[in-house]
Amino acid sequence: MSASAIKAMTFPREGGCQCGAVRYAVTVEPTALYCCHCTNCQSQGGSAFAMSMLVPRSGFAFIKGEPKAFHFVADSGKRKIGWYCPECGGRLMHDTEGRDSVTVRAGTLDGAQDLAPVGHIWTRSAQAWMAFDETDLVYEKAPTDGYAALKAKWASQQSLVTE
Ligand SMILES: [Zn+2]
Numbered sequence: 001m002s003a004s005a006i007k008a009m010t011f012p013r014e015g016g017c018q019c020g021a022v023r024y025a026v027t028v029e030p031t032a033l034y035c036c037h038c039t040n041c042q043s044q045g046g047s048a049f050a051m052s053m054l055v056p057r058s059g060f061a062f063i064k065g066e067p068k069a070f071h072f073v074a075d076s077g078k079r080k081i082g083w084y085c086p087e088c089g090g091r092l093m094h095d096t097e098g099r100d101s102v103t104v105r106a107g108t109l110d111g112a113q114d115l116a117p118v119g120h121i122w123t124r125s126a127q128a129w130m131a132f133d134e135t136d137l138v139y140e141k142a143p144t145d146g147y148a149a150l151k152a153k154w155a156s157q158q159s160l161v162t163e
């Protein structure tokens, strides 16, 4: 995707589940946005991949409803908690042990059609028909640099496309 087609995402903004019973707010600038092709994301969402947005934990809050927690072990071996709406089942956020950011399921943001991920992780389990742009950061498994390259690319994309 060319930078000219992308608009900078501005925050704060809100999101929520399919039925509207659970709502959340992201009050700080996220630090990265990428697609995850791990087997957990595929089976949880019933799709090819999930869009994951890294948000510092202090910048995320549920503002309506009572989400439920689903505990599981990620492909990385780390324990995670997936928060979801008990009414419609929509997954909204993941909390990973040892990480100071949460992962928002970015497709649940209001008006999520402006999302422009900067990379792809866990592509070893990606669908065979997936085609990656040569400008994308692509990782077979989880990044080993603490997501530094994804964060840097996201930051530069955000500053490049500010209107
Ligand atoms: Zn719901």
Ligand SMILES: [Zn+2]
Pocket (backbone or CB within 6 Å): 036, 037, 038, 039, 040, 041, 042, 050, 122
């Ligand atoms: Zn995943």
